[in-house]
Amino acid sequence: MTKILLVGQDEALLEGLVQTLAAGGHSAFVAFSLADARELAARELPLMAVVDRRFAAASAGEVLTLSLAAGGALVLFRGAGTMALALAPALQRAVLADLSLPLERNRLLALAQSLEGRARAAGRSHHNVPPETHPS
Numbered sequence: 001m002t003k004i005l006l007v008g009q010d011e012a013l014l015e016g017l018v019q020t021l022a023a024g025g026h027s028a029f030v031a032f033s034l035a036d037a038r039e040l041a042a043r044e045l046p047l048m049a050v051v052d053r054r055f056a057a058a059s060a061g062e063v064l065t066l067s068l069a070a071g072g073a074l075v076l077f078r079g080a081g082t083m084a085l086a087l088a089p090a091l092q093r094a095v096l097a098d099l100s101l102p103l104e105r106n107r108l109l110a111l112a113q114s115l116e117g118r119a120r121a122a123g124r125s126h127h128n129v130p131p132e133t134h135p136s
Helices: 011-023 036-042 054-056 060-064 089-094 105-121
Strands: 003-007 028-033 048-052 073-079 093-100
Touching: 003 011, 003 036, 011 028, 011 073, 011 105, 028 036, 036 048, 036 060, 048 054, 048 105, 054 073, 060 089, 073 105, 089 093, 093 105
Parallel strands: 003 028, 003 048, 048 073, 073 093
Antiparallel strands: none
């Protein structure tokens, strides 16, 4: 189960994303501010942080300091009909994807599954099962 941190202020959108991610077998938790997000991320170490682009444009440095699990990724989103705000170049390089949600929720699910698969393949998942030993 992939831990995903959702950070934003649109409660209805975030609740819908939590339900979508839970249906996909992921564990999602929500923060309504960057301060809460830092605290949650330090405790939970999410594999993916999905952050409202408005937060990222206003506080790029804070977004870049969110704690993530090894192999984790930062994803930005904006609500449908919201204009894209300019981002700092360092933040642009650090972002795996920039989504328009809820329209691209299937893409979000695919990204979560891909990250989980990469973490498992690299041996960084808490779901790792030790290899079976066979007597020779």
